[in-house]
Amino acid sequence: MYAYTIRRVLIFIPMLIMLSIIVFGLAKAAPGDPFTGKILDPTVDPEVFEQQREALGLNDPIPVQYARWASAMATGDFGTSMYYKGKSVQSLIQERALNTIYLGLFSLAITILVAIPIGMYSARNPYSLLDYSATTFGFMGLAIPNFFFGLVAIYLLSIKLGWFPAQGTISGTEIGGWEEWKSRLHHMVLPGITLGLAGTASYMRYMRSEMLDVLKSDYIRTARAKGMGERNILYKQALRNAIIPIITLMGFEFGALLSGAIITEQVFNYPGIGTLFINSIMNRDYPVIMAITLLLGVAILIGNLLADIFYSLVDPRIRYD
C-alpha cells in the first residue's frame, strides 16, 4: 500500500516536468508578446520595447528561458504580471484560485448529494416516474450548454425571484467568521449548480447503471441467501461496490471540473481563476497564463493521484499490486 502510494507520487514528478514543457512550449509558440499590439503606438520609440524585451529575457534562447521559468516556478516564484505592472503572479492567483477551488468543491458536493441518491433510487425502482424524470433531466443536463443554463438561472432565480445573488463571492459587508461563509455559500449556489450540472446528469446515469449491475451480481445473491435485509443489501453490500468507480472517476475529473469553471465564472462574474485566465489571455499576460495553465494541469494530476490512492484504499483487490 505505502509502496504503491510512493510509486504513484514518484510518477507524478516526470509528469509534472512534461506538463511544464508543454505549457511553456505552447506559450512560446503563440504569436505575440505583451508588447505586440502596442508597437504601433507612435508616441513610444520601438527601441524602448526592444530594450524591455531584452531586460525581460524574451530574446534569450528558448531552452534558457524555459530553464529560468521552470526553476522559478519550482521555487514558488511565479514571476510578475506583465499587464498589472509589478504585481506578482502569485498575489493575483492566490485568492482567486481559492475561490475557484471552493466553487469546484461546492459543485462536486452538490453532484454527489444529488447524483448518488437519485442514481440509487433509479436503480432500485427502474422505469418508475422518478427514474424517467431523472433520465429526462439527465439528457437535458448534458445537452444544455453551461453558459445558457447559467444565464437562465440568473434571469429566473436572481433577477426575477431574487433568491440568489447573480455575481461575486460575497456581498462585502460580512467579513470573517460564519457570516462570511454563509454569504459565500449563498453566492456559490447558482454558479455551483451551473458548473455541476453536466456532471450531476452523467454521474446520476452512471450510478444507476453501476448499481443495477452490482445488484445483479453473485455476491448480492449470496447476501440474500444469507438472509441479510434490504438495508444491508443496499447500503452495505451494493453501495460500496457501486460507488468505488464513481468516486474514482470524480477524482479523475476534478481538474476538468476546474477547467470547466472558466466559462461558469465568466457568466457569474465570479472572481476565480477562470475570469483571471480570460482577462490574461486578452492582455497577453503570459506569466499569468502560464502559471494558471500549469496550476490547472497540476490540479488534474493531483486529482488523478488522489483518485488512484483512494481507489487502492477502498478496493482491496488492487492493494498489493
Added chain:
Amino acid sequence: MKQKTILDVKQLQTYFYLEADRVAKAVDDITFSIHPGETVALVGESGSGKSMAALSIMQLIRKPGRIKQGSIRLEGKELLQLTNRQMAQIRGKDIAMIFQEPMTALNPVYTIGNQIGEILRKHQGLNRQQAKQEAINLLQTVGIPRATEIIHEHPHQLSGGMRQRVMIAMAIACKPKLLIADEPTTALDVTIQAQILDLLMQLKEQFHMSLLLITHDLGVVSEYADRVIVMYGGQMVEEAAVKELLQNPKHPYTDGLLASLPNMEEHAERLGTIRGTVPPAYAYPAGCRFSTRCPAVMDICHVKAPSLKQLTPEHQVRCHLYANGGDLS
C-alpha cells in the same frame, strides 16, 4: 404412518415472463419431499430448471421470473405465505445455499471475517467479538488453515477451493435444517471436487442437516446421494432411490444420461450423448417435452403429455411407455 419430512415442495411452478408474451416455464409443476438427514440429488442437463427450483425454495427468483403457484413447506410451515422480511429470517438460518461460482459469490470489498460474522450477528445475535471468534471456529470446521489470519483477508486472496470452503462455512454458520448446494464443485479443480463433497457430507452428518445436491454429474450422484430426482424441461421425469435409478432406469432420458457417463471398464465406447439439444423453456414441444430427442418416441408422445406415474412406492416416472403401471409391452 407418513415419514417425517423437512421440506415439502408441491406443484411448484416458476415462470419467467419474457418479452413478446413468451413464458419460460423454468420450473413446471414439481413435487418432492426431503427427509431429515437425507441427501437428495437433482440432476439434469443445463437449462432443465435445477437452479431455478433451488432458488424458488429460497425465494430468490429475480424478475422477470415469479413463483406462479405451488407450496413449499419447511417442517410443515408454508414458506410461500411469508413476507419478505419473514423469509429473510429463514434464509441462511433454516435453509442455506451454496452456489456454483465461488469466485464471484463473495463480496470483493469485505473481509472473510466480516462476511461470515454478519450472518452470525443477524441470525444469532452475536456481538462483533463473539462473531469473530465463531467465524474462526467455523473456518476451522471447514478445514481452512490459518483461520485467525484468513478472517482478515479479502476473497481475492483465496483460491477457488478456499472460497468455496468459506461459502460452506457461511452456509453452516447457523446449523440449517436444509442445505442446498447448487453444483458446488463444477467450477473447481477436479482434485478439489472430491474434498469439497466429502466435507459437505461430513458436515451434513455432524450437524444433522438434509442436503439438496444439484449436479449434472451422475458419478457424484452415485457416490453421495440417497435419492435422485431427474429433471427435464422444468419437470421431474423420474425419481427413485439412487441404487434403483442407476440399476433400473425407466425414463429414456435417464437412460441417455447414464449412457453418457464415462464407464471405467468400457472406456469411451459407451460414452454416448443424448442427441439434439434442450428446447428453450418458452417453446417446449407439444405432448412429451422430451419427444424431440427421445429414441423411443411414439405417436402419442407428440399429442399427449405424460404424467408422473408411481411405479413402486420408491420409483416414479413420467413417460407413456409406463402408462400401464410400468408394464413395458
